[in-house]
Amino acid sequence: MAQVFALPRLSAADFGDALINPELGTPEGAVGPDGLPDVKRFNVYRNNVIVSLCEALGETYPTIKALLGDEYFAALARAFVAEHQPSNPVLIWYGEEFPSFLGAFPPLKAYPYLEDVARLEWAWLQSYHAKDCEVFDPAALATIPPTDLGGVRFQRHPAATIVASEWPIWDLVKVNRFKDGEQSQIDLSVAQPVLIVRPEFDVDVRVLEPSHATFGGAVFSGATLGEAAETALEIDSGFTLADCLSNFLSNGALAGLQTKEPA
Amino acid sequence: MRSDEQPVSAFGTQAAVPNRPGAGLKAEHVADILQSHPDIGFFEVHAENYMGSGGRPHQQLTAIRDIYPLSLHGVGLSIGGENPLNKDHLARLAELNKRYEPGLFSEHLAWSTHETTYYNDLLPVPYDQATLIRVCDHIDEVQDVMGRQMLLENPSTYIAYAQSTFSELDFLIEITRRTGCGLLLDVNNVYVSCTNQEQSPAAYLDEFPMQYVGEIHLGGHAPDMDEAGRPLLIDAHDRAVDDAVWALYKDVIGMHGALPTLIEWDNDVPAWPVLLREADAAQEILRRAENADLKAVS
Numbered sequence: 001m002a003q004v005f006a007l008p009r010l011s012a013a014d015f016g017d018a019l020i021n022p023e024l025g026t027p028e029g030a031v032g033p034d035g036l037p038d039v040k041r042f043n044v045y046r047n048n049v050i051v052s053l054c055e056a057l058g059e060t061y062p063t064i065k066a067l068l069g070d071e072y073f074a075a076l077a078r079a080f081v082a083e084h085q086p087s088n089p090v091l092i093w094y095g096e097e098f099p100s101f102l103g104a105f106p107p108l109k110a111y112p113y114l115e116d117v118a119r120l121e122w123a124w125l126q127s128y129h130a131k132d133c134e135v136f137d138p139a140a141l142a143t144i145p146p147t148d149l150g151g152v153r154f155q156r157h158p159a160a161t162i163v164a165s166e167w168p169i170w171d172l173v174k175v176n177r178f179k180d181g182e183q184s185q186i187d188l189s190v191a192q193p194v195l196i197v198r199p200e201f202d203v204d205v206r207v208l209e210p211s212h213a214t215f216g217g218a219v220f221s222g223a224t225l226g227e228a229a230e231t232a233l234e235i236d237s238g239f240t241l242a243d244c245l246s247n248f249l250s251n252g253a254l255a256g257l258q259t260k261e262p263a
Numbered sequence: 264m265r266s267d268e269q270p271v272s273a274f275g276t277q278a279a280v281p282n283r284p285g286a287g288l289k290a291e292h293v294a295d296i297l298q299s300h301p302d303i304g305f306f307e308v309h310a311e312n313y314m315g316s317g318g319r320p321h322q323q324l325t326a327i328r329d330i331y332p333l334s335l336h337g338v339g340l341s342i343g344g345e346n347p348l349n350k351d352h353l354a355r356l357a358e359l360n361k362r363y364e365p366g367l368f369s370e371h372l373a374w375s376t377h378e379t380t381y382y383n384d385l386l387p388v389p390y391d392q393a394t395l396i397r398v399c400d401h402i403d404e405v406q407d408v409m410g411r412q413m414l415l416e417n418p419s420t421y422i423a424y425a426q427s428t429f430s431e432l433d434f435l436i437e438i439t440r441r442t443g444c445g446l447l448l449d450v451n452n453v454y455v456s457c458t459n460q461e462q463s464p465a466a467y468l469d470e471f472p473m474q475y476v477g478e479i480h481l482g483g484h485a486p487d488m489d490e491a492g493r494p495l496l497i498d499a500h501d502r503a504v505d506d507a508v509w510a511l512y513k514d515v516i517g518m519h520g521a522l523p524t525l526i527e528w529d530n531d532v533p534a535w536p537v538l539l540r541e542a543d544a545a546q547e548i549l550r551r552a553e554n555a556d557l558k559a560v561s
């Protein structure tokens with residue numbers, strides 16, 4: 001039997017494109033009770049998608065939101081969402097590209113610290129959700145002869161990260177996100193590379209000496225203590241391995257000794 | 264193992280969700296709940312909020328699960344999607360199911376992912392033959408991987424597909440018949456969708472296949488209007504349950520008896536006592552239905 005007329009078949013691809021690109025209008029085949037398209041009805045879905053993703057970004061980046069204000073942040077988040085939709089339904093993994101998006105956003109050129117602040121917030125969230133793991137017990141180091149210490153490799157604690165920065169990123173987060181301190185007290189000429197740790201359930205942020213940040217970065221990427229100390233000494237001749245290692249150990253940044261050489 | 268022995272559980276309380284009210288678990292309420300141990304039947308969580316590897320969310324959920332039965336509610340599996348299910352996501356659901364031993368597991372008749380984009384909304388599906396086959400295949404896969412029955416939730420919709428050839432009810436009935444899945448009856452979704460589609464919610468509920476229903480949802484909606492000035496209700500979960508929805512719920516329970524009943528309040532989340540009061544209101548309706556049952560028997 002020949003078909004008299006073809007019903008418009010609306011595909012997920014066309015539905016999805018129309019969600020993200022309002023200029024495409026209301027897709028044919030998505031109708032109200034009279035069988036006709038209705039833009040306000042379709043806009044409920046558009047709004048749900050865009051607003052919920054913007055809100056997810058706001059929850060991940062509260063400092064950026066506080067610094068820019070709700071209205072500016074909402075517009076910025078919309079611009080980001082238009083370019084970057086999540087690929088995964090787990091939204092704690094959405095928005096990793098937001099820091100570099102901020103860094104490359106021309107209207108915000110005068111605020112070059114925003115990108116690093118956002119990196120700190122991304123790292124904070126990943127630390128919050130990282131795998132549970134005991135921190136390394138420093139007593140276990142007693143079994144290693146001091147002369148062998150330089151050859152030791154550590155495993156990074158799964159919730160520990162270093163965020164390198166030339167800006168006072170922790171002061172900016174402390175004041176604007178945790179409402180601790182005064183905006184006027186922030187000195188933009190101070191560099192604050194940070195160590196983020198979560199020994200149990202609460203995330204801690206520690207400002208590091210630049211040489212300690214260099215050392216930690218090397219240890220976390222698999223260098224021996226000796227190799228890491230060498231890179232730290234290059235930027236600070238006063239660096240001492242014992243002080244720096246005890247700083248990382250007492251903050252719970254390390255999980256255990258690496259028994260095998262990394263491939 | 265003797266047949267009357269319960270399997271060993273890691274938790275201090277039973278897995279089975281009772282025919283009582285429950286509440287959607289919100290992180291901001293956990294401390295209050297753990298301190299006051301409110302008299303409530305169960306808690307329901309959005310699975311996607313517990314898909315991180317560790318940390319505070321899992322610590323809190325473990326503490327809650329030790330005292331209350333749990334219902335695991337997925338919002339991101341995209342069962343109505345045109346593409347195959349996301350295997351990694353399904354594996355994460357199965358992992359949570361194993362870890363927390365929920366008494367109920369549910370997902371939606373909706374799609375949210377297409378190709379590489381996750382839209383973070385429960386989008387409607389056309390009720391046609393091709394979609395029916397796909398949805399049933401996906402539900403078979405879910406029940407297979409998770410090793411349990413799932414409940415499928417009726418959607419809230421703002422549009423209909425011109426290409427649909429089934430009514431929503433016939434579509435749902437056909438899915439349960441083919442897959443053996445149960446249904447989650449969201450009474451607020453019924454009210455929202457029927458109003459938006461200019462149908463009678465009472466007539467829809469009269470024909471709902473209650474024998475498959477394992478859980479009920481109640482939530483708040485926001486009133487609006489479409490371009491043509493017709494009422495357009497938004498399933499916002501941002502306020503108390505509407506009186507019209509309470510009335511429909513009362514009829515359903517009066518007719519079919521008590522069922523696990525979840526209060527959903529996901530946006531503009533109120534203080535815990537406000538949410539608990541909503542659950543108490545459901546408890547009152549469940550109790551009255553039970554009393555009426557007893558009277559009928561004696």
Ligand SMILES: [Fe+2]
Pocket residue numbers: 416449452480482527
């Ligand atoms: Fe629901």
